Amino acid sequence: MAVRIRRALSPRSAVARLRHPIARNAAVLYLQQAANYILPIITIPYLARVLGPHAWGVVVFAQGFSNWLSRLLEYGFNLSATREVAARRTETGEVADIVCGVLGAQALLVAGAGLASIVAALTVPSFQDRELYVVLAWLAAIAQGLNPLWFYQGFEDMRLPALLSVTARLIATGGVFVLVTSPEDGWIVLALQVVAGLAATGIAIGMIYRRVPARLPTLRAAWGAFVQGWRVFLLRGSITLYSTANVFLLGLFVPPNQIAFYGAAERITNACYDSLSPISQALFPHMSRLVRTDRKRAERVARNSLFMLGGVGLMASTAIFFLAPVVVRVLLGAKYVDAIPVLRIMSLIPLLAAVSNLLGVQWMVPLGLERQMNRAIVAAGLFNVMLVPLLAPRFGALGAATAVVCAELVVTLGMYVTLRRLRLDPFAPQRRDR
Numbered sequence: 215m216a217v218r219i220r221r222a223l224s225p226r227s228a229v230a231r232l233r234h235p236i237a238r239n240a241a242v243l244y245l246q247q248a249a250n251y252i253l254p255i256i257t258i259p260y261l262a263r264v265l266g267p268h269a270w271g272v273v274v275f276a277q278g279f280s281n282w283l284s285r286l287l288e289y290g291f292n293l294s295a296t297r298e299v300a301a302r303r304t305e306t307g308e309v310a311d312i313v314c315g316v317l318g319a320q321a322l323l324v325a326g327a328g329l330a331s332i333v334a335a336l337t338v339p340s341f342q343d344r345e346l347y348v349v350l351a352w353l354a355a356i357a358q359g360l361n362p363l364w365f366y367q368g369f370e371d372m373r374l375p376a377l378l379s380v381t382a383r384l385i386a387t388g389g390v391f392v393l394v395t396s397p398e399d400g401w402i403v404l405a406l407q408v409v410a411g412l413a414a415t416g417i418a419i420g421m422i423y424r425r426v427p428a429r430l431p432t433l434r435a436a437w438g439a440f441v442q443g444w445r446v447f448l449l450r451g452s453i454t455l456y457s458t459a460n461v462f463l464l465g466l467f468v469p470p471n472q473i474a475f476y477g478a479a480e481r482i483t484n485a486c487y488d489s490l491s492p493i494s495q496a497l498f499p500h501m502s503r504l505v506r507t508d509r510k511r512a513e514r515v516a517r518n519s520l521f522m523l524g525g526v527g528l529m530a531s532t533a534i535f536f537l538a539p540v541v542v543r544v545l546l547g548a549k550y551v552d553a554i555p556v557l558r559i560m561s562l563i564p565l566l567a568a569v570s571n572l573l574g575v576q577w578m579v580p581l582g583l584e585r586q587m588n589r590a591i592v593a594a595g596l597f598n599v600m601l602v603p604l605l606a607p608r609f610g611a612l613g614a615a616t617a618v619v620c621a622e623l624v625v626t627l628g629m630y631v632t633l634r635r636l637r638l639d640p641f642a643p644q645r646r647d648r
Contacts, residue, residue, distance in 0.1 A: 246376035253387045254485060255545070260391060261403065262478065262546040269397035271470025272347065274477030275340050276404055278461025280351035280358070283327045285454045287359025290446030291316050291439070292367070293498070293579055298442065299368025300499040301506075310426040313365065315439030317419070318431025320360055327355055340465045340473075350404035357411025362418050363495075369425075370499055375418050382410035445584035448592070460602060464614045467606040476611035478546055479557040486530035487564040493523060494571055498579075505580040516577055516640040520569070527568030534561035552611070559615040566622040573629040577640060586636070590628025594621040 261270055295316050302308040335341050335348040366375050386406040393402045461480065465473050497519060504512035534541070538557040542550055578587040598621035605613025633639040 249380040267471035267474040271474035273400040275465040276347040276351045280354040281458040283355035284359035294443035294446040295364040296367040314429040315435035318436030319439040353408040378414035382414040385410040463602045472610040475553040483560045502580045513640040523568040527565040530564035570626040594625035
Protein backbone atom coordinates (compact mmCIF):
# COMPACT_ATOMS: atom_id res chain seq x y z
CA MET A 215 0.00 0.00 0.00
CA ALA A 216 2.79 2.43 0.90
CA VAL A 217 4.50 1.69 -2.40
CA ARG A 218 1.31 2.46 -4.29
CA ILE A 219 0.88 5.73 -2.45
CA ARG A 220 4.46 6.78 -3.17
CA ARG A 221 3.99 5.93 -6.86
CA ALA A 222 0.76 7.90 -7.04
CA LEU A 223 2.35 10.94 -5.44
CA SER A 224 5.63 10.82 -7.32
CA PRO A 225 6.39 13.62 -9.84
CA ARG A 226 6.99 11.01 -12.54
CA SER A 227 3.48 9.61 -12.01
CA ALA A 228 1.97 13.10 -12.19
CA VAL A 229 3.78 13.82 -15.45
CA ALA A 230 2.58 10.51 -16.88
CA ARG A 231 -1.01 11.38 -16.06
CA LEU A 232 -0.65 14.76 -17.74
CA ARG A 233 0.71 13.05 -20.85
CA HIS A 234 -2.41 10.93 -21.18
CA PRO A 235 -4.43 12.11 -24.22
CA ILE A 236 -7.57 12.78 -22.17
CA ALA A 237 -5.70 14.82 -19.55
CA ARG A 238 -3.66 16.70 -22.16
CA ASN A 239 -6.64 17.54 -24.34
CA ALA A 240 -8.83 18.43 -21.37
CA ALA A 241 -6.13 20.84 -20.16
CA VAL A 242 -5.83 22.49 -23.59
CA LEU A 243 -9.58 22.70 -23.99
CA TYR A 244 -9.97 24.20 -20.54
CA LEU A 245 -7.62 26.98 -21.58
CA GLN A 246 -9.83 27.53 -24.59
CA GLN A 247 -12.95 27.30 -22.46
CA ALA A 248 -11.54 29.87 -20.05
CA ALA A 249 -11.38 32.30 -22.97
CA ASN A 250 -14.84 31.25 -24.15
CA TYR A 251 -16.16 31.90 -20.65
CA ILE A 252 -14.29 35.02 -19.63
CA LEU A 253 -14.46 37.00 -22.89
CA PRO A 254 -18.26 36.88 -23.28
CA ILE A 255 -18.64 37.78 -19.61
CA ILE A 256 -16.51 40.83 -20.34
CA THR A 257 -18.48 41.90 -23.41
CA ILE A 258 -22.00 41.20 -22.13
CA PRO A 259 -22.07 44.12 -19.65
CA TYR A 260 -20.69 46.47 -22.30
CA LEU A 261 -23.05 45.44 -25.08
CA ALA A 262 -26.07 45.30 -22.78
CA ARG A 263 -25.51 48.91 -21.75
CA VAL A 264 -24.24 50.42 -25.03
CA LEU A 265 -26.80 48.75 -27.31
CA GLY A 266 -29.74 48.66 -24.90
CA PRO A 267 -32.38 45.89 -24.70
CA HIS A 268 -33.93 46.58 -28.12
CA ALA A 269 -30.75 46.76 -30.25
CA TRP A 270 -29.05 43.99 -28.30
CA GLY A 271 -32.16 41.86 -28.75
CA VAL A 272 -31.78 42.19 -32.54
CA VAL A 273 -28.13 41.08 -32.29
CA VAL A 274 -29.06 38.14 -30.06
CA PHE A 275 -31.80 37.15 -32.51
CA ALA A 276 -29.36 37.21 -35.45
CA GLN A 277 -26.85 35.18 -33.45
CA GLY A 278 -29.56 32.68 -32.59
CA PHE A 279 -30.37 32.28 -36.27
CA SER A 280 -26.66 31.90 -37.02
CA ASN A 281 -26.31 29.20 -34.36
CA TRP A 282 -29.23 27.33 -35.89
CA LEU A 283 -27.61 27.47 -39.34
CA SER A 284 -24.25 26.36 -37.93
CA ARG A 285 -25.88 23.19 -36.57
CA LEU A 286 -27.05 22.46 -40.10
CA LEU A 287 -23.51 22.91 -41.43
CA GLU A 288 -21.95 20.80 -38.69
CA TYR A 289 -24.36 17.99 -39.62
CA GLY A 290 -23.23 16.11 -36.55
CA PHE A 291 -19.75 15.56 -38.01
CA ASN A 292 -18.25 16.56 -34.67
CA LEU A 293 -19.53 13.18 -33.47
CA SER A 294 -19.80 10.91 -36.52
CA ALA A 295 -16.58 12.02 -38.24
CA THR A 296 -14.69 12.15 -34.94
CA ARG A 297 -15.63 8.55 -34.31
CA GLU A 298 -14.47 7.49 -37.79
CA VAL A 299 -11.17 9.39 -37.62
CA ALA A 300 -10.45 8.04 -34.13
CA ALA A 301 -11.00 4.48 -35.34
CA ARG A 302 -8.89 4.86 -38.53
CA ARG A 303 -6.30 7.48 -37.69
CA THR A 304 -3.39 5.12 -38.42
CA GLU A 305 -4.65 4.71 -42.01
CA THR A 306 -3.74 7.99 -43.76
CA GLY A 307 -5.58 7.15 -46.96
CA GLU A 308 -8.83 6.32 -45.17
CA VAL A 309 -8.63 9.51 -43.10
CA ALA A 310 -8.11 11.49 -46.32
CA ASP A 311 -11.30 9.92 -47.69
CA ILE A 312 -13.18 10.99 -44.55
CA VAL A 313 -11.92 14.56 -44.90
CA CYS A 314 -12.86 14.64 -48.58
CA GLY A 315 -16.38 13.43 -47.86
CA VAL A 316 -17.05 15.75 -44.94
CA LEU A 317 -15.81 18.91 -46.66
CA GLY A 318 -17.75 18.06 -49.82
CA ALA A 319 -20.93 17.51 -47.84
CA GLN A 320 -20.45 20.80 -45.99
CA ALA A 321 -20.00 22.70 -49.27
CA LEU A 322 -23.47 21.54 -50.31
CA LEU A 323 -24.87 22.46 -46.90
CA VAL A 324 -23.47 26.00 -47.21
CA ALA A 325 -25.63 26.50 -50.30
CA GLY A 326 -28.66 25.16 -48.45
CA ALA A 327 -28.01 27.52 -45.54
CA GLY A 328 -27.85 30.40 -48.02
CA LEU A 329 -31.31 29.56 -49.34
CA ALA A 330 -32.65 29.35 -45.77
CA SER A 331 -31.18 32.79 -45.08
CA ILE A 332 -32.93 34.28 -48.11
CA VAL A 333 -36.26 32.87 -46.94
CA ALA A 334 -35.69 34.25 -43.44
CA ALA A 335 -34.85 37.70 -44.77
CA LEU A 336 -38.11 37.77 -46.72
CA THR A 337 -40.45 36.32 -44.09
CA VAL A 338 -39.18 36.87 -40.52
CA PRO A 339 -40.45 40.14 -38.99
CA SER A 340 -37.32 40.76 -36.90
CA PHE A 341 -35.20 40.67 -40.08
CA GLN A 342 -37.31 43.17 -42.02
CA ASP A 343 -35.05 45.96 -43.35
CA ARG A 344 -32.06 44.23 -41.72
CA GLU A 345 -30.63 42.30 -44.67
CA LEU A 346 -27.08 42.96 -43.49
CA TYR A 347 -27.79 41.07 -40.27
CA VAL A 348 -28.99 38.07 -42.29
CA VAL A 349 -25.87 38.00 -44.47
CA LEU A 350 -23.58 38.29 -41.45
CA ALA A 351 -25.50 35.57 -39.62
CA TRP A 352 -24.99 33.26 -42.63
CA LEU A 353 -21.26 33.99 -42.78
CA ALA A 354 -20.90 33.52 -39.03
CA ALA A 355 -22.62 30.16 -39.37
CA ILE A 356 -20.09 29.15 -42.02
CA ALA A 357 -17.20 30.14 -39.76
CA GLN A 358 -18.58 28.11 -36.88
CA GLY A 359 -20.14 25.19 -38.73
CA LEU A 360 -17.15 24.39 -40.95
CA ASN A 361 -14.64 24.37 -38.10
CA PRO A 362 -12.92 20.97 -38.51
CA LEU A 363 -12.88 20.20 -34.81
CA TRP A 364 -13.88 16.63 -35.64
CA PHE A 365 -10.54 15.99 -37.36
CA TYR A 366 -8.38 17.12 -34.44
CA GLN A 367 -10.62 15.40 -31.89
CA GLY A 368 -10.19 12.16 -33.77
CA PHE A 369 -6.41 12.45 -33.41
CA GLU A 370 -6.82 13.58 -29.77
CA ASP A 371 -4.70 16.65 -30.49
CA MET A 372 -6.69 19.80 -29.81
CA ARG A 373 -3.85 22.29 -29.45
CA LEU A 374 -4.15 23.99 -32.85
CA PRO A 375 -7.94 24.49 -32.93
CA ALA A 376 -7.87 25.66 -29.30
CA LEU A 377 -5.20 28.25 -30.07
CA LEU A 378 -7.05 29.47 -33.15
CA SER A 379 -10.34 29.71 -31.27
CA VAL A 380 -8.81 31.74 -28.44
CA THR A 381 -7.05 34.08 -30.88
CA ALA A 382 -10.25 34.66 -32.87
CA ARG A 383 -12.23 35.43 -29.72
CA LEU A 384 -9.58 37.84 -28.48
CA ILE A 385 -9.63 39.74 -31.77
CA ALA A 386 -13.43 39.90 -31.87
CA THR A 387 -13.63 40.96 -28.22
CA GLY A 388 -11.08 43.73 -28.64
CA GLY A 389 -12.92 44.99 -31.70
CA VAL A 390 -16.21 45.22 -29.76
CA PHE A 391 -14.77 47.70 -27.27
CA VAL A 392 -13.12 49.77 -30.00
CA LEU A 393 -15.79 49.83 -32.69
CA VAL A 394 -19.19 49.35 -30.98
CA THR A 395 -20.15 52.69 -29.43
CA SER A 396 -23.90 53.16 -30.06
CA PRO A 397 -27.12 51.17 -30.63
CA GLU A 398 -26.61 51.53 -34.40
CA ASP A 399 -23.38 49.49 -34.22
CA GLY A 400 -25.01 46.14 -33.48
CA TRP A 401 -24.07 44.74 -36.89
CA ILE A 402 -20.38 45.30 -36.06
CA VAL A 403 -20.60 42.63 -33.34
CA LEU A 404 -21.56 40.08 -35.99
CA ALA A 405 -19.00 41.35 -38.50
CA LEU A 406 -16.16 40.91 -36.00
CA GLN A 407 -17.24 37.34 -35.33
CA VAL A 408 -17.32 36.65 -39.07
CA VAL A 409 -13.84 37.99 -39.84
CA ALA A 410 -12.09 36.33 -36.91
CA GLY A 411 -14.04 33.09 -37.22
CA LEU A 412 -13.50 32.62 -40.95
CA ALA A 413 -9.76 33.21 -40.54
CA ALA A 414 -9.48 30.63 -37.74
CA THR A 415 -11.55 28.03 -39.60
CA GLY A 416 -9.60 28.55 -42.83
CA ILE A 417 -6.28 28.01 -41.10
CA ALA A 418 -7.55 24.90 -39.29
CA ILE A 419 -8.77 23.36 -42.55
CA GLY A 420 -5.54 24.24 -44.33
CA MET A 421 -3.44 22.57 -41.63
CA ILE A 422 -5.34 19.31 -42.08
CA TYR A 423 -3.47 18.78 -45.35
CA ARG A 424 -0.16 18.66 -43.54
CA ARG A 425 -1.34 15.34 -42.12
CA VAL A 426 -3.33 13.80 -44.96
CA PRO A 427 -3.17 14.03 -48.78
CA ALA A 428 -5.36 16.69 -50.39
CA ARG A 429 -8.22 15.29 -52.43
CA LEU A 430 -10.94 17.13 -54.31
CA PRO A 431 -14.41 16.48 -52.85
CA THR A 432 -16.72 14.37 -54.98
CA LEU A 433 -20.47 13.89 -54.91
CA ARG A 434 -19.96 10.22 -54.11
CA ALA A 435 -17.72 10.99 -51.13
CA ALA A 436 -20.09 13.73 -49.95
CA TRP A 437 -23.06 11.37 -50.17
CA GLY A 438 -21.14 8.80 -48.17
CA ALA A 439 -20.50 11.38 -45.45
CA PHE A 440 -24.19 12.32 -45.44
CA VAL A 441 -25.21 8.69 -45.01
CA GLN A 442 -22.57 8.04 -42.35
CA GLY A 443 -23.62 11.03 -40.27
CA TRP A 444 -27.38 10.95 -40.86
CA ARG A 445 -28.39 9.55 -37.50
CA VAL A 446 -26.10 11.92 -35.65
CA PHE A 447 -27.40 14.81 -37.75
CA LEU A 448 -30.93 13.93 -36.73
CA LEU A 449 -29.68 13.87 -33.16
CA ARG A 450 -28.01 17.27 -33.44
CA GLY A 451 -30.93 18.76 -35.32
CA SER A 452 -33.33 17.54 -32.68
CA ILE A 453 -31.17 19.03 -29.94
CA THR A 454 -31.33 22.32 -31.81
CA LEU A 455 -35.13 22.27 -31.53
CA TYR A 456 -34.82 22.92 -27.80
CA SER A 457 -31.34 24.39 -27.35
CA THR A 458 -30.36 27.07 -29.87
CA ALA A 459 -33.72 27.43 -31.62
CA ASN A 460 -35.59 29.10 -28.77
CA VAL A 461 -34.11 32.54 -29.39
CA PHE A 462 -35.26 32.33 -32.98
CA LEU A 463 -38.70 30.94 -32.05
CA LEU A 464 -39.17 33.57 -29.36
CA GLY A 465 -38.42 36.31 -31.89
CA LEU A 466 -41.45 35.25 -33.91
CA PHE A 467 -43.82 36.17 -31.07
CA VAL A 468 -42.29 38.89 -28.87
CA PRO A 469 -40.45 42.23 -29.25
CA PRO A 470 -36.62 42.41 -29.22
CA ASN A 471 -36.36 43.40 -25.53
CA GLN A 472 -37.89 40.05 -24.50
CA ILE A 473 -35.37 38.31 -26.76
CA ALA A 474 -32.63 40.20 -24.91
CA PHE A 475 -33.92 39.00 -21.50
CA TYR A 476 -34.05 35.39 -22.64
CA GLY A 477 -30.76 35.64 -24.55
CA ALA A 478 -28.97 37.08 -21.53
CA ALA A 479 -30.17 34.25 -19.28
CA GLU A 480 -29.32 31.67 -21.93
CA ARG A 481 -25.77 32.97 -22.33
CA ILE A 482 -25.13 32.93 -18.60
CA THR A 483 -26.38 29.34 -18.19
CA ASN A 484 -24.55 28.25 -21.33
CA ALA A 485 -21.32 29.76 -20.04
CA CYS A 486 -21.66 27.66 -16.89
CA TYR A 487 -22.58 24.49 -18.78
CA ASP A 488 -19.80 25.07 -21.31
CA SER A 489 -17.31 24.65 -18.48
CA LEU A 490 -17.99 20.91 -18.95
CA SER A 491 -17.25 20.92 -22.69
CA PRO A 492 -13.49 20.28 -22.45
CA ILE A 493 -14.10 17.12 -20.41
CA SER A 494 -16.83 15.99 -22.79
CA GLN A 495 -14.78 16.64 -25.94
CA ALA A 496 -11.69 14.95 -24.55
CA LEU A 497 -13.67 11.99 -23.21
CA PHE A 498 -15.67 11.15 -26.36
CA PRO A 499 -12.93 9.63 -28.58
CA HIS A 500 -11.58 7.73 -25.58
CA MET A 501 -15.01 6.27 -24.80
CA SER A 502 -15.54 5.45 -28.47
CA ARG A 503 -12.46 3.20 -28.40
CA LEU A 504 -13.10 1.68 -24.97
CA VAL A 505 -16.64 0.63 -25.87
CA ARG A 506 -15.20 -1.42 -28.75
CA THR A 507 -12.20 -2.85 -26.92
CA ASP A 508 -12.97 -3.03 -23.17
CA ARG A 509 -16.65 -2.69 -22.23
CA LYS A 510 -16.14 -3.17 -18.47
CA ARG A 511 -13.52 -0.45 -18.36
CA ALA A 512 -15.79 1.82 -20.40
CA GLU A 513 -18.52 1.32 -17.80
CA ARG A 514 -16.15 2.28 -15.00
CA VAL A 515 -15.13 5.43 -16.87
CA ALA A 516 -18.80 6.29 -17.42
CA ARG A 517 -19.61 5.89 -13.73
CA ASN A 518 -16.67 8.04 -12.66
CA SER A 519 -17.59 10.66 -15.25
CA LEU A 520 -21.14 10.86 -13.89
CA PHE A 521 -19.88 12.01 -10.51
CA MET A 522 -17.52 14.50 -12.13
CA LEU A 523 -19.86 15.97 -14.76
CA GLY A 524 -22.98 15.75 -12.59
CA GLY A 525 -21.21 17.30 -9.62
CA VAL A 526 -19.98 20.27 -11.61
CA GLY A 527 -23.43 20.68 -13.19
CA LEU A 528 -25.12 20.64 -9.77
CA MET A 529 -22.76 23.26 -8.39
CA ALA A 530 -23.30 25.47 -11.43
CA SER A 531 -27.10 25.18 -11.22
CA THR A 532 -27.14 25.97 -7.49
CA ALA A 533 -24.89 28.99 -7.92
CA ILE A 534 -26.96 30.40 -10.78
CA PHE A 535 -30.24 30.10 -8.86
CA PHE A 536 -29.09 31.86 -5.71
CA LEU A 537 -26.86 34.46 -7.37
CA ALA A 538 -29.24 35.38 -10.20
CA PRO A 539 -30.16 38.88 -8.86
CA VAL A 540 -26.52 39.80 -8.32
CA VAL A 541 -25.38 38.36 -11.64
CA VAL A 542 -28.05 40.20 -13.65
CA ARG A 543 -27.50 43.56 -11.98
CA VAL A 544 -23.71 43.38 -12.23
CA LEU A 545 -23.49 41.97 -15.76
CA LEU A 546 -26.48 43.60 -17.44
CA GLY A 547 -27.62 46.59 -15.44
CA ALA A 548 -30.92 47.88 -14.05
CA LYS A 549 -32.71 47.71 -17.41
CA TYR A 550 -32.54 43.91 -17.35
CA VAL A 551 -34.16 43.07 -13.99
CA ASP A 552 -36.85 41.12 -15.87
CA ALA A 553 -34.13 38.62 -16.77
CA ILE A 554 -33.75 37.51 -13.11
CA PRO A 555 -36.73 35.09 -12.97
CA VAL A 556 -35.82 33.83 -16.45
CA LEU A 557 -32.31 33.02 -15.25
CA ARG A 558 -33.61 31.24 -12.17
CA ILE A 559 -35.84 28.99 -14.25
CA MET A 560 -32.95 28.17 -16.58
CA SER A 561 -30.59 27.45 -13.68
CA LEU A 562 -31.59 23.77 -13.93
CA ILE A 563 -30.08 23.44 -17.39
CA PRO A 564 -26.39 22.88 -16.45
CA LEU A 565 -27.29 19.90 -14.23
CA LEU A 566 -29.75 18.33 -16.67
CA ALA A 567 -27.50 18.90 -19.68
CA ALA A 568 -24.48 17.38 -17.91
CA VAL A 569 -26.36 14.17 -17.13
CA SER A 570 -27.92 13.93 -20.60
CA ASN A 571 -24.52 14.50 -22.24
CA LEU A 572 -23.03 11.59 -20.34
CA LEU A 573 -25.94 9.27 -21.05
CA GLY A 574 -26.23 10.23 -24.70
CA VAL A 575 -23.02 11.50 -26.26
CA GLN A 576 -20.57 9.62 -24.08
CA TRP A 577 -22.44 6.30 -23.81
CA MET A 578 -25.23 5.81 -26.34
CA VAL A 579 -23.34 7.20 -29.36
CA PRO A 580 -20.25 4.98 -28.85
CA LEU A 581 -22.62 2.02 -28.45
CA GLY A 582 -24.22 2.85 -31.79
CA LEU A 583 -27.57 3.72 -30.20
CA GLU A 584 -28.07 6.94 -32.15
CA ARG A 585 -31.55 5.82 -33.26
CA GLN A 586 -32.76 5.21 -29.71
CA MET A 587 -31.19 8.43 -28.49
CA ASN A 588 -32.74 10.32 -31.38
CA ARG A 589 -36.19 9.22 -30.29
CA ALA A 590 -35.77 10.81 -26.88
CA ILE A 591 -34.27 13.98 -28.35
CA VAL A 592 -36.84 14.31 -31.12
CA ALA A 593 -39.60 13.94 -28.53
CA ALA A 594 -38.00 16.65 -26.38
CA GLY A 595 -37.45 18.95 -29.37
CA LEU A 596 -41.01 18.64 -30.61
CA PHE A 597 -42.30 19.15 -27.09
CA ASN A 598 -40.30 22.38 -26.86
CA VAL A 599 -41.45 23.59 -30.29
CA MET A 600 -45.06 23.07 -29.25
CA LEU A 601 -44.62 24.73 -25.85
CA VAL A 602 -42.92 27.94 -27.06
CA PRO A 603 -45.85 29.13 -29.25
CA LEU A 604 -48.22 28.35 -26.37
CA LEU A 605 -46.22 30.05 -23.61
CA ALA A 606 -44.22 32.82 -25.33
CA PRO A 607 -47.12 35.06 -26.47
CA ARG A 608 -48.45 35.22 -22.91
CA PHE A 609 -45.35 34.91 -20.73
CA GLY A 610 -42.60 36.11 -23.08
CA ALA A 611 -39.09 35.10 -22.07
CA LEU A 612 -40.38 33.24 -19.01
CA GLY A 613 -42.42 30.97 -21.27
CA ALA A 614 -39.46 30.13 -23.48
CA ALA A 615 -37.31 29.41 -20.42
CA THR A 616 -39.94 27.06 -19.00
CA ALA A 617 -40.19 25.25 -22.34
CA VAL A 618 -36.47 24.61 -22.67
CA VAL A 619 -36.13 23.31 -19.10
CA CYS A 620 -39.04 20.91 -19.65
CA ALA A 621 -37.41 19.70 -22.86
CA GLU A 622 -34.09 19.06 -21.10
CA LEU A 623 -35.90 17.03 -18.46
CA VAL A 624 -37.76 15.01 -21.10
CA VAL A 625 -34.59 14.09 -23.01
CA THR A 626 -32.65 13.14 -19.87
CA LEU A 627 -35.38 10.87 -18.55
CA GLY A 628 -36.01 9.44 -22.01
CA MET A 629 -32.40 8.36 -22.50
CA TYR A 630 -32.13 6.86 -19.03
CA VAL A 631 -35.35 4.87 -19.41
CA THR A 632 -34.15 3.60 -22.80
CA LEU A 633 -30.84 2.38 -21.38
CA ARG A 634 -32.60 0.65 -18.49
CA ARG A 635 -34.98 -1.08 -20.89
CA LEU A 636 -32.11 -2.30 -23.07
CA ARG A 637 -30.13 -3.45 -19.99
CA LEU A 638 -27.28 -1.14 -21.00
CA ASP A 639 -27.39 1.20 -18.02
CA PRO A 640 -23.72 1.54 -16.98
CA PHE A 641 -24.77 2.63 -13.48
CA ALA A 642 -27.02 -0.34 -12.68
CA PRO A 643 -25.84 -2.37 -9.61
CA GLN A 644 -26.09 -5.67 -11.49
CA ARG A 645 -23.55 -4.44 -14.05
CA ARG A 646 -21.09 -3.39 -11.38
CA ASP A 647 -21.18 -6.84 -9.79
CA ARG A 648 -20.47 -8.79 -12.97
